[in-house]
Amino acid sequence: MSSDNPDGQPLDIEYYETNYPYLNVKKNLLNNTLSKWRRAIAPYNPFAMQQIPNQKRMGMGIRNGNGFYFPDPYPNRVNWSVFFPTHYDPLSEQHFGNHGWQTRKDAPMFTALAIRAQALPRGCVRQIDAFKRCQNVNGVTKCQEEADNIISICPKWALEGLKEKKRQLDKIEAIQTLQYRSVLEVSPYNKGRTAKDVSDKTWADGHRDNLRPDTMWADERYTNITQSEINEAKKRVAARDAASGRVKEQVYQVHHPDMSSSHISEDKPLYP
Numbered sequence: 001m002s003s004d005n006p007d008g009q010p011l012d013i014e015y016y017e018t019n020y021p022y023l024n025v026k027k028n029l030l031n032n033t034l035s036k037w038r039r040a041i042a043p044y045n046p047f048a049m050q051q052i053p054n055q056k057r058m059g060m061g062i063r064n065g066n067g068f069y070f071p072d073p074y075p076n077r078v079n080w081s082v083f084f085p086t087h088y089d090p091l092s093e094q095h096f097g098n099h100g101w102q103t104r105k106d107a108p109m110f111t112a113l114a115i116r117a118q119a120l121p122r123g124c125v126r127q128i129d130a131f132k133r134c135q136n137v138n139g140v141t142k143c144q145e146e147a148d149n150i151i152s153i154c155p156k157w158a159l160e161g162l163k164e165k166k167r168q169l170d171k172i173e174a175i176q177t178l179q180y181r182s183v184l185e186v187s188p189y190n191k192g193r194t195a196k197d198v199s200d201k202t203w204a205d206g207h208r209d210n211l212r213p214d215t216m217w218a219d220e221r222y223t224n225i226t227q228s229e230i231n232e233a234k235k236r237v238a239a240r241d242a243a244s245g246r247v248k249e250q251v252y253q254v255h256h257p258d259m260s261s262s263h264i265s266e267d268k269p270l271y272p
Helices: 012-016 029-044 122-138 144-153 156-184 227-244
Strands: none
Touching: 122 144
16 A cells, blocks of 8 residues: 555555546446546546545445446345336346336345445455464464564554454453343342242142132232221321311212103004
8 A cells, every 4th residue: 555545545546546437337438438527527526426435435336327337136046126026037037137116126235325334455354364364373472473464564544443343342242241240140039049949839829719719809918907907097097188188078979860650652553
């Protein structure tokens, strides 16, 4: 990577010498002329389409005329339809052909624009792989030269990304360790208890027939309450209402009229 590339751009910038090469797979006189003209005015065009990514901006895909290029998919992949089924036969057809918005045959992976993580330079990836192979064979202590090659060859933004990735992995490992320890910790309820303390009852023992079927409550919530306790509770409630100034509502008896002696209408006969 050259020294005049402070943004950590890939090697494509050294080959095309611009971030706006306007690569177009559809070769004809009009497209070639437009590509050259767009490439020439790209430094002054605020709407120029960048095809070589860098740290500040992502790159767009390769063009195919006025659209974007995507290769023909494999014939044995899954078909995707938006509205109507396409009935594509991979044994008789070689290409998908043109598609529309309602009968699109290409899968979501074959889109013109996608956002993905920025890949490391190939030279940096080679050095990382060499360090991993040396670590697996010889151990970490005998791979200092490979570690130094990673620091000297990988750009600064790649090293920062590796450091951030290592920090995230350490954070995830620490969270998982705390979760593992909290799961293995014995709860206060089970401390000092053994398997003998666990009851052998099953869910069938909780049926109403097996509890207290002769009372209003099936469980044991009111079995130890006596009448004297009930009377004392009523006195406490009355004293609390009197202290708070709450007036007990008077219940008026509702008198329903007696309709037993009223005349009941009878149906008149159809023919007298």
